[in-house]
Amino acid sequence: MSKLTKNKKLALAKIEGGKVYSIDEAAQLVKEITFTKFDASVDMDVRLGVDPRKANQMVRGVVTLPHGTGKDIRVLVLCTPDKVEEAKAAGADYVGLDIDIIITMPAIMGKIGALGRILGPRGLMPNPKSGTVTMEIGKAVKEVKQGKIDFKVDKFGIVHTSIGKVNFEAE
DSSP states (O other), rough: OOOOOOOHHHHHHHHOTTOOOOOHHHHHHHHHHHSSSSSSSEEEEHHHOOOOOOOOOOEEEEEEEOOOOSSSOOOOOOOOOOGGHHHHHHHHOOOOOSSSSEOOOOTTTHGGGGGHHHHHHTTTOOOOOGGGSSSOHHHHHHHHHHHHEEEOOTTTTTTEEEETTTTTTTO
């Protein structure tokens, strides 16, 4: 078993085992027990008690966080020439394959379909259900830049997602 460090002992002393914390208490506690020198992410994991192998129990969705995730999202927009200025004005980045999300138009999806084997496993394939295939390119880019996240239940019935950074206000 690994040795307990000084900071780990201090953090464990502030946490009561078996107590259920409210969101406000948990946010304050995270700020108190963090001893890292960098700005750590705050993740939320929720056990839903569903069986995702059954189609009617699959949980997935999209939510826009009020203060974003704290990450700088790199966006690639694949569109027709008439939508290029709208995408640039909304803040799209063209960074090659070092990107976090791809937004495209329905007319372009036929050409992107061939890249499915490359983009799919990386989680970059545009999808109309998640709002990354749309005619309103500018609106989609702004939403993503403001902190729009996708969540999906894993094979054990748990949803994992990053909801912010430790340096955010507790509120």
